[in-house]
Amino acid sequence: xxxxxxxxxxxxxxxxxxxxxxxxxxxxxxxxxxxxxxxxxxxxxxxxxxxxxxxxxxxxxxxxxxxxxxxxxxxxxxxxxxxxxxxxxxxxxxxxxxxxxxxxxxxxxxx
Amino acid sequence: xxxxxxxxxxxxxxxxxxxxxxxxxxxxxxxxxxxxxxxxxxxxxxxxxxxxxxxxxxxxxxxxxxxxxxxxxxxxxxxxxxxxxxxxxxxxxxxxxxxxxxxxxxxxxxxxx
Numbered sequence: 208x209x210x211x212x213x214x215x216x217x218x219x220x221x222x223x224x225x226x227x228x229x230x231x232x233x234x235x236x237x238x239x240x241x242x243x244x245x246x247x248x249x250x251x252x253x254x255x256x257x258x259x260x261x262x263x264x265x266x267x268x269x270x271x272x273x274x275x276x277x278x279x280x281x282x283x284x285x286x287x288x289x290x291x292x293x294x295x296x297x298x299x300x301x302x303x304x305x306x307x308x309x310x311x312x313x314x315x316x317x318x
Numbered sequence: 319x320x321x322x323x324x325x326x327x328x329x330x331x332x333x334x335x336x337x338x339x340x341x342x343x344x345x346x347x348x349x350x351x352x353x354x355x356x357x358x359x360x361x362x363x364x365x366x367x368x369x370x371x372x373x374x375x376x377x378x379x380x381x382x383x384x385x386x387x388x389x390x391x392x393x394x395x396x397x398x399x400x401x402x403x404x405x406x407x408x409x410x411x412x413x414x415x416x417x418x419x420x421x422x423x424x425x426x427x428x429x430x431x
Contacts, residue, residue: 211360241419244404249424250422250423251361251408251422251424253419253420256419262377294360294361306420307360308360308361310358310359310360311360
């Protein structure tokens with residue numbers, strides 16, 4: 208089983224739609240969580256951190272469920288420019304420190 | 319500020335050839351990382367460095383070597399390239415490793431024939 212698992216998609220949604228991605232992690236020692244965005248043939252960039260109480264940044268909402276070991280990303284009012292791959296990232300503290308990237312979920316927003 | 323830069327952007331090698339990928343950052347970050355990204359897989363850590371003069375192995379270090387002689391530079395070497403090393407290589411840096419944002423370079427697309 209992969210340490211961080213994401214539905215690869217692709218998710219194809221119309222502009223204005225609401226779309227949600229989930230990411231599950233297997234290690235309960237996971238300490239911190241992030242969503243990164245990666246455009247086609249570009250480098251990943253931080254979209255937002257994920258806090259235990261949940262957090263919002265404009266149209267984006269991130270949630271963490273430690274009991275069930277998953278994090279989610281909700282995008283409201285999707286824009287064409289939201290088309291990208293969304294990477295779930297988990298930091299573990301297990302003796303040392305380890306960062307694990309999910310393989311990503313592809314989103315296509317169409318007009 | 320340029321952030322994180324990588325050279326070269328593209329390279330084609332023949333099996334057995336060697337090369338060095340250069341990563342530079344101007345943010346005075348302590349931590350630097352080399353990842354590879356392959357289709358259907360997440361970024362995998364090759365080697366990382368927690369400061370000038372120090373390096374450590376990541377998840378997939380075999381076939382690669384690294385050096386961090388200056389704080390701002392992190393070099394990744396392939397001594398004898400293999401087709402399995404065909405990938406996109408990303409360098410990243412962060413202020414520290416304790417949950418901080420990682421800033422990535424634009425990547426190097428390497429093909430080994």
